[in-house]
Each structure stands twice: as structure tokens, then as C-alpha cells.
Amino acid sequence: MKWCLTARQPFSFKSVIRSHGWIDLAPFHYENNSEKIWYTASLESEKVVDIGLEEAPGGVGVEVSNPLNKTEKAEISTKVDWMLGLDRDFSTFHDLARAEPKLKRVLEMSAGRILRCPMFFEDIVKTILTTNTQWGGTKRMVANLVNLYGRVISEEDQYHAFPSPKQLAAVGSDDLRSDAKLGYRAPYISELSHLVASGELDVEKYKKSNLRTSDLRKKLREIKGVGGYAAANLLMILGRYDDIPVDSWALKMVSHEWFNGEPIGPSEVEAKFKTWGEWKGLVFWFWNWSFKE
DNA sequence: GGTAGACCTGGACGC
């Protein structure tokens, strides 16, 4: 089954999926040299489907091999809409970028949208798994969670969906540590899963929250394992760009851009982007850095 | 509010 979803223009499918590293984390998967990506999703009906996504005139083409009823098709469309931010308006950001040579590629790439997971719970888990480890470690931990605990499309299929809060809550902290190799992060993921599965914490409501960014930041920081960097990253995913996710890479880039490679702290990063106001997170994200690793 | 140390793993390096 194939259909198309329209995006607010300008829109570049390639730009969204390459906006950060999420595309390399399961259950996203793709073949090298292919313009098409896949995401293995678990639907509310507990059916597991592989969703194919590719550039299409005016938006994105969606493909699912399984037969779908009307409700399932609508659910997939809603998920894809959120994942790619199809209706988001970046005209103000693009106007700002027009006046800054270091943001030239923002206009060339129609950049601004950031790839996200269908459930914010998944984005939170993945963000916690990016902390205090290298990218290879993050990929390994996420793959372990998906392959060990996620539902499969069929017994013969190699692709699993991301496990639900209920599934992860049932695993237990010790197994997350020993089997999924999450290390000290295991109790954080376990606690979050329990809170969400029991209904005590509804993280999905943050997607459409009217809270001020400072209050939303406070809520995110209440989640164990979410510190300053992780909260800023999650705010970016929620479409709030007032914060900069300052990690070691950010310190290195800013240091080489303006401080001759001298050691700096988060306050220097903040100061350099302060003038960009509510867009500074995106400005930082898409800045054309002079220093190349 | 600021700071130090612990947390865990994989990779790099020296022997």
C-alpha cells in the first residue's frame, strides 16, 4: 500500500533524515546508496509494520507492505507527520539565516526540521543512551533494546519495533544492565519505563504542551538520567530551540570557532549564540563550523 | 550554587 503526505514548503526529505544521527539508530534502517528509509513501527493494534519513506513531489511517499485498515493507515500518517515535522513553519528561521553567511546551507537545504521518533518516550530513551558514551556505544545499546525486547513483524523477519514502556518495564533493571548492556543507565531507563507504563508520567503530552520552555525544561530534568545536555536535545526535538545541547563536541567546535582551541565551558557557548534568541538551538545545530574533525 | 568523584563501556595505547 502506497500513499503521499503533503509537507509545508520548503521541504527537503533528505535534509530531515540527515538532520542528526537518529537515522542510524534502530528501528530505523536503510540500504546504502538508497534514498529510501524504513522504520519498523508497532501500531496501537499491536500489529508491527515496516514503514518505507521517500521523497515525493510536495512531500513524502509512504509505503507499507502489510494490508492496512483505515484506522491503521491514519495512525501511520499521524506518526510520519510528527516524525518529519511536515506541517512545521520555518520561515522566520530562514529569514534569519538569509542574513548570516554561516547559515547559507540552511536555505540551500531547506533545513530546520529534525528527525524524531513516533513516540517521545523513544526519543527520551535514545537521548539518555547518548550520554556519557561514544556514538558506537549508543548504537549498540539501542540495537540491544530493539532486538531483545521489541516486537517483530513475523518470525522470519529480522526487524523489530522499538519496545513499548510496558515491555521495558517488564524487563527489569538488572537485565537491562546485563543483557542490553546499558550499564549505569539501566535503572534510569527502567524507572522511566515504569512511570510511563503505569500512567504516572505522560511524556507524550509534552509534544503539544503549552508550557513555557523553562517549565518544560524543568519537567524534563525531573526524569532521572536527563541532565542539561539531554534536556536541551529533547527540547530541540519538541521544537523548542531556546537551549543549546552543549556536549563535548559543541565545546570543541565553539572553542575552535572563536577561542583558538582554548578550553571553554557552556557559558561561552551560550554567550556566542545569545543574540539568536528563541532560534539559537537551530542556529547552533546548522552552523557551518570552520573546524573539521 | 559550585565542585569532586563515581558510574560503565569500548577503544587506543604501551608493553
Next chain:
DNA sequence: GCGTCCAGGTCTACC
């Protein structure tokens, strides 16, 4: 092959 060191954010205890 083995041992040691280091990088990577967050939490907690302490000042």
C-alpha cells in the same frame, strides 16, 4: 594478549 588510561554526561554528596 593483557593491563592501563581516557572519553563521554549525569547524579549524589559535600562544602
